[in-house]
Amino acid sequence: MNFQSSLIHRLLAAAVMLCIFINLPAFAQDVKFTSSDKKIEQAFAWAKDMALHYKGHPADPAGPWYESALPPRDAFCMRDVSHQSIGGEILGLKRENNNMLTLFARNISASKNWCSYWEMNKAGKPAPEDYRNDREFWYNLPANFDVLNASWRMYLWTGNKYYINDPIFTNFQEKTVKDYINAWVLSSDSLLNRPAHPNAPVPFNESDPFHRCRGLPSYSEGVPNLKTGADLVAALYRGLSTYSAILASKGKLAEAKAYALKAEKYRHRLEADWWDTKDNLYFTYYGKDGKFGRDEGETFLLWFDALKDTTRIKQTLSHLASKTWNVENTSYLPLIFYNNNSWDKARDYLLxxxxxxxxxxxxxxxxxxxxxxxVQGMMGITPNARSQSITTIYKTTGNGDAGISNLPLLGTMINVVHQGTQQSSLNNIGKLQIMWKAMFYGTYKQAYANGRPVPVKHVTDNWGKHISFAEVTVKPNQHIKISVK
Structure with missing residues (x-):
């Protein structure tokens, strides 16, 4: 899963498209999206067909899986799965998500200094392209925190407490936030003076990537002599924040507070040490030579929601938008830009x-x-298992319509339609009741649910935009339309 472009990629692309048009898989149905913006509708249709093409065979030794690495490997990588899991859930690939995340969590071990397998294949083995033995393998250190966060996001989306309560996952959580951080010298006050290779094989062979990259401190793989990447700092912040949220969901409030404070120390270091006052941008890596530099990495500062200063966020978004990145990085950008008040640019990235x-x-x-x-970006659909609730908010600069049907979440299934920017409907076609928070940009005085007045409330988001919302309970087989005036 190295960020490279070559002839083989283009040949594989042609082969994949040929397979799709000749033999569209029978399971490519269920969730459907329609929109008055036909270009976005076509983008969804293409993405759905392409993503479902990568579904693996459930009888493979690894169990249910989908391609989430360089396609010739028939494999799935920790970073890719963490990123693809919500899209997979939307498309009904819940068994695949459950299995792959479980495999990553299960294979954490002391012999690998509390790493898992960076990449596994359909045979259920560590991919040989990245693994020789427990002393010699490739591993990007943000991965543990990414998987930790992905498992929490899976719980929030599905309501399945397995992701946060099963012993496999609780062991992974505890080892990651304690032993893993200690083993790789990742405390908040050691990030700039940690050794570059704290757990390297002995004797150490600098020319062997399984020695040199056994604990690569970034997702950016093209920078030599890294000591720390800014994306690793952001991943640490998100991982500890996530663990704090998991503890809080279990009523362990004192521990949750302690980990929230630990997480905040990483965010403080990111702002204090990594902001370049000359260029008004974040540095993205710190080298063994004691110097900061800039390459890939800004994407993950936003992906892990580690930035809170809106001025710095705007600068970062502007810099990201000013360049063409590899498709791996770019694939994160639609949701990032939708989540950060740049909807037109987000749409551009989708297209x-x-x-x-x-x-x-x-x-x-x-x-x-x-x-x-x-789905999460433009349609603004966000479930929260802690309250068995869903929020919706349409992020568009136009006034068209958009709808999604047969969307699985929170143990039920829903249809959502946005009709312009002042009316949304939700049809609960599943078996569980949900609370719906229908949100609309703008300040409105009245809200109606199926024509009946309901209380309307108001908030302001991080960007200063006014939002009006109404909350209703939607029972199984109930359809509710909410409008604001």
């Missing part, structure tokens, strides 16, 4: 990623990223 002329658009993350960008 760019799904465009037939975009190089390597068949890389698996791309299609899954487009699906999530449309």
């Amino acid at each position: 760019y990623l799904s465009d037939k002329n975009t190089e390597r658009r068949e890389y698996p993350e791309v299609s899954f990223g487009v699906i999530e960008g449309i």
Whole structure:
């Protein structure tokens, strides 16, 4: 799963598209998306077909899985799965998500200094492209925190407490936030003076990537002599914040508070040490030579929601938008830009990623990223298992319609339709009751549910935008339409 572009990628792309048009898989149905914005509707249709093409055979020794690595490997990688999991859930790939995340959590071990397997294949083995033995393997250190956060997001989306309560996951959580951080010298006050290779094999062979990259402190793989990456700092912040949220959900409030404070120390270091006052951008890596530099990495500062200063967020978004990145990085951008008040640019990325002329658009993350960008980003659909609730908010600069049907979440299934920016409807076609928070940009004085007045409330988001909302309970087989005036 190295970020490279080559002839083989283009040949694979052609082969994949040929397979799709000749033999569209029978399971590519269920969830459906329609929109008055036909280009976005077409992007969803393409992404759905492409993503479902990558579904593995459930009888493979690994169990249910989908491609989430470089396609020739028949494999799934920790970073890719963490990113693709929500898109997979939207498309009904819940068994695959459950299995792959479980395999990553289960294979954490002391012999690997509390790493898991960076990449596994359909045979249920560590991919040989990244693993020789427990002393010699490739591993990117943000991965544990990414998987930890992904398992929490799976719980929030599905309501399945397995992701936070099963012993496999609780062991993974505890080892990651304690032993893993200690083993790799990742305390908040050691990030700039930690050794570059704290657990390297002995004797150490600098030219062997399984020695040199056994604990690569970043997802950016093209920078030599890294000591720390800014994305690792952001991942640490998100991982500890996530663990704090997991503890809080279990009523362990004192421990939750302690881990929230630990997480905040990483965010403080990110702002204090990594902001370049000259260029008004974040540095993205710190080298063994004691110097900061800039390469890939900004994407993950936003993906892990580690930035709170809106001025710095705007600068970071502007810099990201000013360059063309590899498709792996770009596949994160639709949701990131939708979540950060840049909707037109988010739409541009959706169309760019799904465009037939975009190089390597068949890389698996791309299609899954487009699906999530449309559903969580543009449609603004966010479930929360802690309260068995869902929020919706339409992020568009136009006034068109958009709808999604047969969307699985929180143990039920729903249809959501946005009719312009002042009316949304939700049809609960599943078996469990949910609380719906229907949100609309703007300040409105009245809200109606199926024509009856309901209380309307108001908030302001981080960008200063006014939001009006109404909350209603939606029972199984109930359809409610909410409008504001």
